[in-house]
Amino acid sequence: MPEKENQYTLCKEERLYAEKRIEALFAGGSSFIAYPLRVVYITRECNLEDGVPTVSILTSVSKKRFKRAVKRNRVKRLIREAYRLNKNEFIEFAAQSGKSFDIAFLYLKSELPTYSEIEKAVLKTINTLNGKNQLESKSENNS
Template identity: 40%
Template sequence: MPEPLFTYPKKEKLKSRKIIKYIFEQGESIKTYPILIRYVENDLEYPQVGVSVSKRNFKNAVDRNRIKRQLREAYRLHKGQLTNKGKNHSIMILYIGKTHLGSEKIHKVVHTLLNEIK
């Protein structure tokens, strides 16, 4: 039975330190301010995604957690673009901006970046 399209199940959450390290060492990157995406192709039947926000730019955990929540939500709504391409990727979404932007701007940027993934 196929998974519903607009979900973000536990198996899609990128937690493996080995894979994250590999993404940063060998992966490709695409960037549109204020978001950077690093990714590698994986052998799984589904994409895996992790999000990160720098503590240097956002001192308060409340602010970092809000941005991470917005990034995960933007991915959840636009992940259909990835599954339509036939390949699956392990992806890290990094928020590199120094100021917080609204959800609409984050959604637009994530949408355009996910389209660029090969």
């Protein structure tokens, strides 16, 4: 569990930046829509070194939707902020499932969002992932 001061940070280990992992995410990942976000995710086994499940995120906003980098960066900041403030729920979910997650948030709308829109989508992501994980575990138990 993170320390009290570090609880709401978004460090490099929590960002998805390795090219191989990003390629694997988009090649073999599952996706769903939590409008205005499209969420692509893939599960992996926990690292043997720490044994602690982790969640790594990637944010992306299409240049086709926002020509100006200022607006694209604004949307990415909003997504990262919503994740950062609610990341404890993602970490608890990963700990319950015993797996690590790579998650990509892709913004779909052509208008600038409000923070509340993005936060609702991020919270919906947690609920949807939780539901899908429960379905997977039930199907594994029945096999």
